[in-house]
Amino acid sequence: MILDKEKFKSDYVRKLMNSFAEEIEGASKLHKYFALGGLVRDYVTENWVNTNKYYLESGEKQIYYFSMEFLIGRLLGSNLLNLGIRQVCKDGLTELGISLEELEEIENDAGLGNGGLGRLAACFLDSMASSGIPGHGCGIRYRYGLFEQKIIDGYQVEVPDYWLRDGNVWEIRKENKAIEVRFGGKIRIDYINNRMTFIHEDYEPVRAVPYDTPVVAYDKNMVNTLRLWSAEPIAWEFDFNTFSRGDYVKAEAYRASVEAISQVLYPDDSNWEGKLLRLKQQYFFVSAGLQSILRSYKKSGLPINELNKHIAVHINDTHPSVAVAELMRILIDEELLSWDEAWHITTDIMAYTNHTILSEALEKWPVDMFKNLLPRIYMIIEEINRRFCEALNRKWPGQWGRINNMSIINDGLVKMAHLAIVGSHSVNGVAELHTEILKHQELSNFYQFYPEKFNNKTNGITHRRWLMKCNPKLSNLITDTIGSSWIKAPIELNSLAKYKYDPAFQNKIASIKKANKANFSNLIKNKYGIVIDPNSIFDVQVKRLHAYKRQILNVLHIMHLYNKLKENPSLDILPRTFFFGAKASPSYHLAKQTIKLINSVATKINNDSSINDKLKVVFLENYSVSLAEKIIPCADVSEQISTASKEASGTGNMKFMMNGAVTVATLDGANVEMKDAVGEDNIVIFGLKANEVISYNKYGGYSSWDVYNNDMRVNKLITQLVDGTLSHSRAEFKNIYESLLMFNDEYFVLKDFDAYAKAHERVDSLYRNNTKWNEMCIMNIAHSGVFSSDNTIKQYSKDIWGTRELKLLPEMD
Ligand code: 26W
Numbered sequence: 001m002i003l004d005k006e007k008f009k010s011d012y013v014r015k016l017m018n019s020f021a022e023e024i025e026g027a028s029k030l031h032k033y034f035a036l037g038g039l040v041r042d043y044v045t046e047n048w049v050n051t052n053k054y055y056l057e058s059g060e061k062q063i064y065y066f067s068m069e070f071l072i073g074r075l076l077g078s079n080l081l082n083l084g085i086r087q088v089c090k091d092g093l094t095e096l097g098i099s100l101e102e103l104e105e106i107e108n109d110a111g112l113g114n115g116g117l118g119r120l121a122a123c124f125l126d127s128m129a130s131s132g133i134p135g136h137g138c139g140i141r142y143r144y145g146l147f148e149q150k151i152i153d154g155y156q157v158e159v160p161d162y163w164l165r166d167g168n169v170w171e172i173r174k175e176n177k178a179i180e181v182r183f184g185g186k187i188r189i190d191y192i193n194n195r196m197t198f199i200h201e202d203y204e205p206v207r208a209v210p211y212d213t214p215v216v217a218y219d220k221n222m223v224n225t226l227r228l229w230s231a232e233p234i235a236w237e238f239d240f241n242t243f244s245r246g247d248y249v250k251a252e253a254y255r256a257s258v259e260a261i262s263q264v265l266y267p268d269d270s271n272w273e274g275k276l277l278r279l280k281q282q283y284f285f286v287s288a289g290l291q292s293i294l295r296s297y298k299k300s301g302l303p304i305n306e307l308n309k310h311i312a313v314h315i316n317d318t319h320p321s322v323a324v325a326e327l328m329r330i331l332i333d334e335e336l337l338s339w340d341e342a343w344h345i346t347t348d349i350m351a352y353t354n355h356t357i358l359s360e361a362l363e364k365w366p367v368d369m370f371k372n373l374l375p376r377i378y379m380i381i382e383e384i385n386r387r388f389c390e391a392l393n394r395k396w397p398g399q400w401g402r403i404n405n406m407s408i409i410n411d412g413l414v415k416m417a418h419l420a421i422v423g424s425h426s427v428n429g430v431a432e433l434h435t436e437i438l439k440h441q442e443l444s445n446f447y448q449f450y451p452e453k454f455n456n457k458t459n460g461i462t463h464r465r466w467l468m469k470c471n472p473k474l475s476n477l478i479t480d481t482i483g484s485s486w487i488k489a490p491i492e493l494n495s496l497a498k499y500k501y502d503p504a505f506q507n508k509i510a511s512i513k514k515a516n517k518a519n520f521s522n523l524i525k526n527k528y529g530i531v532i533d534p535n536s537i538f539d540v541q542v543k544r545l546h547a548y549k550r551q552i553l554n555v556l557h558i559m560h561l562y563n564k565l566k567e568n569p570s571l572d573i574l575p576r577t578f579f580f581g582a583k584a585s586p587s588y589h590l591a592k593q594t595i596k597l598i599n600s601v602a603t604k605i606n607n608d609s610s611i612n613d614k615l616k617v618v619f620l621e622n623y624s625v626s627l628a629e630k631i632i633p634c635a636d637v638s639e640q641i642s643t644a645s646k647e648a649s650g651t652g653n654m655k656f657m658m659n660g661a662v663t664v665a666t667l668d669g670a671n672v673e674m675k676d677a678v679g680e681d682n683i684v685i686f687g688l689k690a691n692e693v694i695s696y697n698k699y700g701g702y703s704s705w706d707v708y709n710n711d712m713r714v715n716k717l718i719t720q721l722v723d724g725t726l727s728h729s730r731a732e733f734k735n736i737y738e739s740l741l742m743f744n745d746e747y748f749v750l751k752d753f754d755a756y757a758k759a760h761e762r763v764d765s766l767y768r769n770n771t772k773w774n775e776m777c778i779m780n781i782a783h784s785g786v787f788s789s790d791n792t793i794k795q796y797s798k799d800i801w802g803t804r805e806l807k808l809l810p811e812m813d
Contacts, residue, residue, distance in 0.1 A: 001043060001083050001084060001085060003043075003085045003088050003089075004088070005088050005091055005092045005095075006092075008085070008088055008089055008092040009092045009095065009096060011039055012035060012036065012039055012092065012093070012096070013096070015035045015036075015038055015039040015042070016031065016032065016035035019031070019034060019035050019038055020034075020035065024096055024097065024098070029102065029103065029106055030106060030166060032098055032103055033076075033103045033106040033107065033169075034166075034167070034169050036076065036089070036093075036100075036103055037075075037076055037107070037169035037170065038169050040076065040079050040080065040083070041169060041170060041214065043083065043085075044079070044083070044214050044216055044223050045214075047221045047222065047223045047809075048214045048223035048225075050221070050809060051221075051222050051223045051224065051809060052225070054809050054810070055134055056296065056299065056300055057300070059300060059302055059310055060134050060310075060804065060806070061134065061309065061310050061311070061312065061801070061802060061803045061804065062134040062135065062136065062310065062311060062312070062803070063128070063133065063134065063135040063136070063311075063312040063313070063314060063796075063797070063801045063803050064135075064136050064137075064138050064289065064293060064311070064312070064313050064314070065121060065124060065125070065128075065135060065136065065137050065138065065314045065316060066138045066139070066285070066286060066289060066313060066314060066315055066316060066320040066323055067117075067118070067121040067137065067138070067139050067316035067317075067319070067320065068118075068139060068140065068265075068281070068282065068285075068316070068317075068319040068320065069112060069113030069114060069117055069118030069121060069139070069265070069316075070110070070112050070113060070118055070121050070122050070125070070137055070139050070226060070228070071110075071111060071112060071113030071114075071115070071118030071119040071121070071122050071625060072109075072110040072112065072122045072226075072625070073109050073110065073111075073122070073465075073624070073625025073626055073629070074104065074107040074108075074109055074110075074625070074626055075107070075110070075170050075213075076103070076104050076107050077104050077469050078126070078216075078464065078465050078469055079216050081218070081464060081468060081469050082126075082129075082130065082216045082217060082218040082219070082464065083216060084218075084219055086100075108163040108164075108165070108166065109145070109163065109624050109625055109626050110145065110163060110168075111145035111146045111161055111163060111265075111624055111625070112139070112140075112141075112142050112145050112146075112228075112265055113145075113146065113265070114146055114265075114266065114544060114583075114585075115543065115544040116355070116459075116543075116544075116648075116649070116650065116651050116652070117316065117317055117355045119625065119651060120316075120355075120430075120459055120651055120789075121137065121139075121316055122625075123460065123461050123462040123465070123466075123651070123789040124789055124792075124793055124796075125137050125215045125224065125226060126215070126218075126462040126464060126465065126789070127460070127462055127788075127789040127790045127792070127793040128215070128224060128793055128797075129215045129216060129217035129218075129220070129222060129223070129224045130217045130218040130219075130220065130462075130464065130790065131790055131793055131794060131797070131805050132217070132220060132222060132804075132805045132806035132807060132808075133793065133797050133801075133803050133804070133805055133806075134224065134803060134804075134806070135224055135793075135797075135801075135803065136215070136224050136225045136226065136227060137215070137225075137226040137227065137228075138227050138228075138229075138285065138289035139226070139227075139228050139229070139285055140228060140229055140230075140261075140262050140265075140281060140284070140285045141171075141211045141228035141229060141230045141262055142262055142263065142264055142265045143162070143164060143262065143263050143264065144160050144161050144162055144163070144263060144264040144265065145161040145163045145265055146161060146265055146266070146583065147159060147160060147161055147583070147586065148160070148161045148622055149583050149621055149622040149623070150621065150622070151595070151599060151619060151621045154595075154596045154599030154600055154603070155592070155595070155596055155599075156583070156584055156592050156595045156596075158586050160264075170213045170214065171211040171212065171213050171228070172211065172212050172213075173209060173210075173211050174209070174210045174211070174212055175209065177209075177210050177292060178207050178208060178209045178210070179207075179208045179210075179229075179287075179288045179291045179292055179295075180205050180206070180207060180208070180234065181205070181206045181207075181208050181283070181284050181287045181288055181291075182200055182203040182204070182205055182206075182287075183203060183204045183206065183280065183283070183373055183374070184202070184203050184204050184372065184373060184375075185200055185201055185202040185203030185204070185375065186200075186201055186202055186375055187199065187200055187201075187375050187376050187379065188201055195336070197333075198333055198376055198379070200375075200376055204254070204258075205234045206231050206232070206233070206234070206258050206261065206284065207231070207232045207233065207234050207235075207258075208229045208230070208231060208232075208284060208285075208287075208288035209229065209230045209232055210227045210228070210229055210230075210288070210292065211227070211228050211229075211230060212225050212226070212227050213225070213226040213227075213228070214226075218464055218487075218488075219488075220807075220808055220809075221808055221809050222806065222808075222809055227289070227292070229262065229284065229285045229288045229289070230262045231258050231259060231260075231261035231262040231284055232258065232259070233254060233255045233258045233259070260277060261277070261280050261281055261284050262281070262284070266278075266585075268586065268587055270587050272369070275365070275366075275369065276369055276373065279365055279369065279370070279373060279374075280373065282319055282320060282322055283322050283326070283373070283374055283377070285320070286320050286322050286323045286326050287326050289323075290313070290323060290326050290327055290330060291330065293311060293313075294307075294330055294334075294335075297310065297311060304331070304335050304337065305337070305341060305345065307331075307345050307349065308344075308345045308348035308349050311349055312349055312351065312800075312801040312802065312803065313327070313349050313350055313351070314351050314352075314353065314796075314800075314801070315350060315351065315352040315353070315420050315424065316353055316355075317353065317354065317355045317356070317361065318352075318354075318361070318362055318363045318416040318417045318420055319363065319416075321352065321363075321416045321417070321419050321420035321423070322374070322377060322416070322419070323350065324346060324350055324384070324419055324420065324422075324423030324424070325377045325380045325381050325384065325419065325423075326377060327342075327345075327346045327349065327350070328342050328343065328346050328380050328384070329376055329377060329380055331345060331346065332380075333376070339383070343384075346423060347423055347424060347425050348425055350420075350423050350424040350425065351424050351425060351426040351427075351428075351800045351801070352420040352421060352424040352426070352427050352428075353427075353428050353429075353430065353457070354417070354427065354428070354429055354430075354434075354438055354443075354648075355430055355648050355649075356648050357434070357437060357438070357441075357442050357645070357646070357648065358548070358646070362415070362416070362417045363415075363416040363417070364413040364414065364415050364416065365413065365414045365416070366412060366413060366414075367409065367412050367413065367414060368412075370414045378414075381408060381409065381414060381419060382409065384408065384419070384422060384423065385407060385408040385409050385422075388406075388407075388408065388422050389403055389407055392406060392449065395449065402445055405445060406418065406445050406446065406449070408422060418446075421443070421446050421450070421453070424453065425453060426453055426455060426799075426800045427443075427446070427450070427453045427454050427455075428454070428455050428456060428457045428800070429454075429456055429457075429648065430456075430457065430458065430459045430648050430649040430669075430670075431456070431458050431459065431648060431649035431650075431669045431670040431672070431673060432456050432458060432672065432673060433645075433667075433668070433669060433672050433690060434456075434648040434649060434669060435454070435455070435456035437645060437690065437694075438454070439454055441694065455799060455800075457792055457795055457796055457799075457800075458649065458670055458673055458787075458792065459649040459650075459651050459654070459670060459787075459789070459792060460651075460654065460787050460788050460789030460790070460791055460792035460793070461651050461654045461655050461658070461787060461788065461789055462788070462789050462790070463487075463490045463658060463784075463785070463788045463790075465629070466629075466632070466654075466655045466658055466659075467658050467659065468487070469629065470628075470629035470630070470632060470633055470659075471512075471516070471632075471633040471659055473512045473515065473516070474509075474512050474633065474659065474660065474781075477508055477509070477512060478493065478496065478781070481496065481499060481505060482495040482496060486785065489785075490784075490785035490788035490790060490791070491785040491786060491788075491791065492785065493781060493782055493783075493784060493785035494782050494783060494785060495782075496778055496781055496782035497778070497779060497782040497783070499778060500775050500778050500779060500782075501775065503771075505778070506771065506774035506775070506778065507774075509660060509774055509777055509778060509781075510770070510774050510777075513633075513634065513636070513660065513777070514534065514535075516633045516634040517534040517538055517634040518534040519634075520534075520630060520631065520634045521533075521534045523630065524618060528618070528621075530606065530616070530618055532577045532616050532618065533575055533577065533613060533616070535575070536574070536575035536576055536577045536616065537574055537575070537576045537577070537636045537637060537763070537767055538577055538579065538634050538635050538636045538637070539576050539577065539578045539579065539635075539636065539637040539639065539763075540578075540579045540581075540631055540632075540635040540637065540638060540639065540656070540661070541554050541578075541579070541580055541581075541582075541639035541641070542579065542580065542581035542582065542620070542623055542627075542628060542631060542632075542652060543581075543582060543650075543652050544582060544583060544584075545582035545583060545584040545585075545588070545591040545592075545594055545595060546588075546591060547590060547591070547594075547739070547746065547747050548642055548643050548646040548647065548747050549641070549642050549647070550641050550642060550643060550747055550749055550752075551580065551582060551594050551598065552594055552597070552736060552740075552749055553641055553749045553752060553753065553756055554578070554580075554639055554641065555580075555594070555597055555598050555601055556714075556717050556749065556753065557753070557756055557757060557760060558578055558601060558605070558615065558617060559601055559717055559720060560713055560717060560757060561573065561576075561615060561760075562601075562604070562605050562608075562611065562615060563713070563716060563717070563720075565611045565614060565615065566610070566611070569610060569611065569612070573614060573764060574614075574764050574767055574768065575613060575614045575615070575616075576614070576615055576616070577615075577616040577617075577618060578615070578616070578617045578618070579618050579619075579620060579631060579635075580598050580617070580618070580619045580620065581619070581620040581623030581627060581628075581631065582595065582623055583622075583623060589735060590735050590736065590739060593732075593733060593735050593736055594736065595619070596732065596733075597721075597726070597733055597736060598617065598619050599619050600726040600727055600732075600733075601617055601726065602617035602618065602619055604725075604726060605617050628652070628655070632652075632655050632656055632659050632661075633659045635656050635659065635661040636661060636662065636767070637661060637662055637663075637664055637763055638652075638653060638656030638657070638661040638662070638663045638664070638665075639664055640652070640653040640656075640663055640664065640665040640666070640668075640669075640671050641664065641665065641666055641687070641752075641756065642666060642668045642669065643666070643668070643688070643693055643747040643748050643752075644666045644667055644668040644687065644688050644689055644690040644692070644693050645668065645690035645693045645694055646668065646693075646747070647668045647669035647671075648669055649669040649670040650668075650669040650670050650671065651670075653665070653669070653670060653671055653674060654670065654674070654784065654787040657674055657678070657780045657781075657783075657784045657787065658780075658781060658784035658787065659781070660777035660778070660780055660781045661777070661780065662682070662683065662684065662763070662766070662773070662776050662777065662780065663683045663684065663780075664684045664686070664756075664759050664760070664763060665683060665684070665685055665686075666685070666686065666687040666688070666752070667685060667687075667689055667690065668690065670787070671683075671685075673786075674787070677783040677784075677786055677787075678779055678780055678783045679779065679783075681776075682775075682776045682779040682780060682783075683780075684759045684762050684763055684766075685759075686752065686755040686756055686758065686759035687748075687752040687755045687756065687759075688748055688751060688752055688755075693748060696748070702744070702745075702748065702751060703744065704740055704741055704744050704745035704750045704751070705741065705744075707750040707751060707753070708741060708750065711750075711753070711754065713753075713757075714750055714753055718737065718740060718741065718750075721733040721736060721737045722734060722737050
């Protein structure tokens with residue numbers, strides 16, 4: 001948008017006045033932030049209204065991305081960037097004596113996600129809008145996001161993340177768009193007008209109220225919508241005179257049970273109550289989302305049997321897959337279509353992405369729980385399954401083992417991944433290797449039955465947040481060097497490859513990294529009191545804490561470097577600072593122990609002056625989107641070291657690459673494609689291959705005791721876990737010790753140790769050659785464009801959704 005500085009200044013002063021009855025002099029930072037956010041929102045509303053109107057009137061196909069998680073982070077900076085008004089606002093604010101950067105830091109992260117899956121959903125929203133695709137998000141407005149992590153005595157302590165405490169300037173509550181969602185009760189079957197009719201009785205109603213957040217396109221007049229649902233009790237008239245005390249207690253219990261639905265992201269689901277709540281959450285937002293889509297579709301006057309021409313729904317992992325049955329319910333019970341018509345429309349609308357092969361993420365629900373909570377939906381799933389099993393039996397007559405294995409309902413469980421596959425026309429993995437593993441291992445039966453459904457869509461990241469916003473110096477240098485066309489066509493970053501050998505360009509790249517590192521070092525000093533050397537190699541592993549991601553391999557290797565330095569204090573290794581950032585799921589004991597291990601190693605090493613500051617270890621508390629934006633632009637080395645075959649794709653790997661880090665990687669997930677893009681000279685690959693891991697898992701042949709007995713470095717490291725070197729309590733790291741030895745090292749940490757140590761020796765020697773290192777950084781940036789989520793989303797749009805990329809909205813009157 002075009003905005004003049006003087007106009008901005010007067011708009012801003014007025015907004016502050018109108019919102020808080022304050023002038024700049026007396027206003028708090030919070031109020032200054034809210035005035036700015038509110039003003040930016042005002043600037044987008046007209047386009048937002050016009051976009052919605054256009055979608056409604058034109059019948060343009062729209063895609064709804066259903067996801068339990070949207071890990072958005074902060075919106076002020078990215079909205080200013082996409083609107084193209086960041087500089088003018090910054091200059092205007094400076095003249096008013098306000099620092100834009102300070103205001104940006106006030107915004108609470110919208111942390112409505114755990115990790116990659118939720119962040120991918122947020123990148124996709126940005127890319128859909130910026131590519132002109134009519135696409136919206138649908139999810140839950142959790143009152144509490146993922147917990148805030150505090151590190152106390154080296155342990156993770158979880159604190160509730162009440163991100164809405166100060167209010168949320170971006171969202172608009174749409175009271176008039178509320179929907180009723182029904183739980184429990186029973187189904188009575190009746191014949192009305194000769195049609196079998198299913199009547200839902202004695203159910204518990206829940207009111208779903210949408211909160212809409214604008215999703216602003218980059219340099220386009222389109223604004224899409226992220227709609228998050230909040231659960232509230234259906235209003236009831238409460239009258240002390242007519243209600244007895246018992247009624248009051250009942251009403252309060254109802255209110256609490258309803259509000260619990262949108263209270264918190266991932267309530268602990270290790271018990272029945274937790275599981276039930278999670279299933280309730282899933283049906284809640286899916287039902288509200290689909291009902292509201294149908295309601296606005298019907299407003300447009302288009303016929304119901306053409307729904308699939310105008311609407312697509314994406315199922316982000318198995319969590320929202322109850323959407324298949326809910327859409328069937330709406331089409332059959334409410335729109336009175338036949339089963340076959342409804343099934344054709346439903347499967348044409350639905351598409352499913354699988355994000356992990358770890359079985360814990362493939363949701364399964366006990367039949368009893370499911371039937372009681374969602375009686376009509378359960379009936380529909382039974383019928384879908386009956387027809388599906390019949391079709392299987394026609395293809396593979398009498399192969400009961402296989403049919404049972406593929407059945408949606410089996411072993412007393414409803415298998416949501418199976419429902420998603422059967423009810424969608426597209427099933428995709430998130431990196432080439434992952435999709436191959438799905439096709440030939442995890443889902444091979446389904447692939448044989450439905451080969452046409454399976455396809456790959458390698459993940460991506462929005463280069464607007466993960467380069468332009470988080471690393472403005474680098475972004476400006478790129479534009480100064482190759483022009484600005486890469487911003488709209490990130491693949492054109494590859495023009496940078498020409499400058500690979502240009503010493504002047506190399507120096508500029510190196511000095512930007514250095515400046516970023518120096519800034520971050522100051523931040524660390526102020527926040528943690530740890531002094532780090534900005535000239536040391538910044539070696540970073542930030543991601544969820546999980547055994548398969550192998551933070552343990554990294555920390556064991558750091559201990560190994562420390563052991564070497566203790567043996568030989570004059571050992572010639574380049575100074576390194578190792579950064580970790582990771583949250584562990586509150587009930588995941590081994591993961592929490594790993595955090596304590598990292599912190600114990602940090603304490604030991606950082607306080608040992610005999611190693612001359614050659615090693616430093618920093619655990620960054622409360623890893624989040626905003627912290628990622630700070631650390632990624634300063635990384636020299638990116639650690640992507642999961643056990644091959646286990647990481648579906650990874651997206652952090654791409655963010656580091658785009659900011660010019662060199663990746664130490666196993667051939668897992670999207671690392672494989674990163675290697676192909678950048679060339680094997682510009683990435684450091686090590687370790688077992690996916691097929692080797694799969695083969696060990698199937699046929700055996702690995703014993704971690706062998707490594708322990710034969711490699712004395714490993715032997716010493718394992719011993720140090722339990723001999724008091726790191727903790728007064730020898731039991732402190734017992735579970736880690738046992739997982740590596742007694743349970744035969746499920747993730748091949750010890751097996752890959754030697755290869756990993758050698759990979760790091762290579763890093764050390766590559767870094768010594770400044771010129772070579774800078775060349776590698778340049779090549780990584782130059783070949784990262786293919787991993788822009790704009791590229792990914794265009795493939796989804798073309799191959800799966802059938803949506804169009806609109807250039808601009810026509811001007812509306
Ligand atoms: C309790 C069910 C459950 C379990 C795990 C829900 C969610 C998860 C993860 C947080 C899912 C996740 O984030 N998967 C990641 O998805 C990314 C986007 O596709 C991939 O890049 C990562 O490899 C994958 O781990």
